[in-house]
Amino acid sequence: MHDAEAGFGIRSSTTRTCTLTGEVTRKEYVCCKQGYALTSNVSCKRRRRGSTRTGCKAKLAILKVKDKNKYIVVRFNEVHNHDMTTVDKVHLLRSHRNLTESAKVYSADMSKVNIPIHKQLSLLEVQVGGLENVGLVKRDVYNYLRDVREEVIGHDAEQLNEHFMAEQEKNESFYFKMEVDSEGRMGNVLWSDARSRRAYGFYGDVVVFDTTFNTNRYGMVFKPLLGVNNHRQTVLFACAFLTSGTTDSFVWLLEEFKKSMPGEPPKMIITDQDTAMSKAIVVTLTTTFHRYCIWHILNKITEKPGIGECFSEMCKCIWGMDKKEEFDAKWEEIITNNRLKNHAWLSSIHAMRENWVPSYVKHVFSAGMSSSQRAKSCHSFFKQYINRKNTLMDSLYILRELLFHEDTRS
Template structure:
C-alpha cells in the first residue's frame, strides 16, 4: 500500500495533535498501548505491529517493548521469490516491497513501581508513501473478524452462502467495504478455521445427535460402521414418522444415490416415496463413503431392519451396477426398475449436439408415448435409424435394458 521512497524523503502523517503518541504517555498494558498506536496508524495511513522486547535478566520479566510500522525491517527478496514444489525450486510472482526499513515507532518502558507502561521514544516520520483513507481498511493491523462476524460467517457457511455474497451483505449492513473491518480473504480464512475445528469431531457430533434422538423416542432407528482405522464409513437412520409412513405408502420406493456431499465427499442416499397427496415422503436416509456392492447391501439391510413391514413391491433406482447387484441379493422378490429421468438426462453426454438437437424430442416421444411393446419396437428402430445411432454403444446398452425402464421421475 504505497511505494517506498528514498531515505531522505520522509512522510509525516497528518493526524490531530490530541490523537498523536507523545513521550511520557502512560498505558495500563502493552495491549492498550498497541490499541492506541494502531488507531493513530489507521488515521495516519499505515499498519502497525508489535516488535522487539527486552527482559530483566534476573526476574525474566519484560520491561521494554517496541511497536513499529509494519514496513520496519528488510524483505529477503531471494527467499520471497523462490519456493520449492515437490523438491524442485520454483520462481513465484514478484511482490512489492513489504519491508522498507521504516523507522516510525514508539518504544515503551515499564515503570519500576507499578504496572504502567510509558512511551519513552516516538519516531513519527515514515520512509514510504502512506495509504489513502479509502484503502487503509485493507492494511493488516486494521482488519479483524469480530466474534459477531465469526458467528455470522458460521451461519452463512452452514446455509451454503458463497463468501463473495457474504461480503456484499456485510458491506450493505455496515455502509461500505471500508467499514466492514475485514476483507473477503479474512472471511475465507475464518471459514477454513471453522472447517478445521470440525475435523475429527463431526462424525462424533452426528452420532451424539442420533443417540439423543433415540433417548427422546426409542423408535428412532440408526446404525453405523467404521473401518479398521475407526474412520466413519457409512450410516443409516430413520425417524419414527418415516417408519410409520412406510407401513402405509411403502409399496413403491425410489432409492437415489446420485447426491454427493460437497464437504466430506460422502454419498447421500435417501429412500423416498409418494403419499396420497402426491407429496414426496422420506422412508430413511444413509451416508456412504463409496458405491460398492457391499456398501449398498449393508444400507439396504439396515433399511429393511428399520421398516415395520416387509420389502417394497417395486424399487426404482438409477443404472448403477453395484446397486443392481445389491438389490437382487437383499430384495430378490421386489420388482426393480431403472428411473427413466436419469436415462434421458444422459443423452446430452452420449450423443452429438447436432443429433441431440434434431432427434432427441423424437426419441423421447417414442419412449414416453408408446402404448404397446410392438409399437415401441417399431418406432424405436425407425427413430434410431433416422438419427444414425445404430452403432452407438450406449444407445444399444440402454435399449437392451428397456424392459426395466420406469417413467417415474427421481428428480
C-alpha cells in the same frame, strides 16, 4: 497523532517475557512498512505485487518497571519515510481490522447454509452503512473459517455420533446407524427422523434412488432415499453417507433402510443402471421390482452414434405401445428399417426391457413415476448449499435445515 488519523498500520515486532513467570517485560510495535521484503532470483509466474516494505523506522517500545505493576515508554520514533494511507483506505490496514465475536457467529451461521463470503460481506456492508464500517475483509473470514474447519478435523465423526444420539434422546423414533471399524474409524452412516419414517408407512410403496452425488471434504457419497406423496410432492424417507459406491456399501445401506422403515419393503425401486446397485437390490430386496430410470436410457439413445435419426420413432414406440407384443413388433421394425440389427448397446437395453419399458412394467404400482429425476432435482437443490469443503457436521446441519427441520417442512 492517533494511528487511525495518521493513516498507517502497526504490527508487533519484538516481545520479551520473564522465563520464570512468563510475564511480558518488553514489547515493541513498529510501522507495518518497517524492514524490507525478501527478494528471490527464482523466476515465478505469480502476479507481481507492489512493494509493501520501505524500511520505515517508526517505532514504539515499552518496558515493565521492575517490582511495579506498570509499563513505561522507553523509545518512540514518530517519523515515517512513506506517505500515509488515505482516509478512504485506512480501514483496509490489517491492524485496523478486527473479526469480532459477533462477526464470527454471523459468518458461521451464514456458512452453515453455504452463503458465499462475498455475499456475507455485502449483507454486512448494508447493515452497518458502508464497507469502511464493517471492520474486516474477505480474507479475514476465509482464514477464520479455515481455522474452524482445521479444529474439527479428527473429531468430526465423534461430533456426528453425539448429535445423532442427542436427537435419539429427544425422540426415540429417530433412527441412525453408523459403521465403525476395528480401529474406531467411521464407515457408512444412515439416519431418518420420525416424520420421514412415518411418511414411509404411508407412501413407501415406491422408492427413488440415485447414485451420482458426492459431497463433503471426505469424498463420502450422499444418498437420499425418496418417494412421492398423494399430492405428488417429493418426500424424504432417509439419508446416508457412504464411503464408496460399491455393492457392499449398497447392500449395507438397503439392509439398514429395511430395518429403519416400518412395514414391508417397497414394491418398486427406481434407480439408474448402476451395476453395483443392481447387484445389491437382488441380494437385499428380493420381493421388490427394480425399475430402471427411463430418462437415463432415453438420454443415452441421443448420445449413441447412428441412433439419433430414429430417436423420435423410438420414443413413440416406447411410450405409445400399450402391449408387450406391440412394443416388440414396432421395435423390431425400427431396428430393421434403420439397419441397427448389430448395434450392441440397443440390443443390451432391449434385452432388459422388462425393467424399463412402460408396457412391460405397468403391472407394478409406480406412483406415476418412471425415472429417478426426483432424486436428480433433489441433488441439484442440495448442490446450491453443499460443497466438497464441508465437514460432516456442516453437511448434516444444512440437510437438517433443508429437509428435516419441522419448521421448514409441510
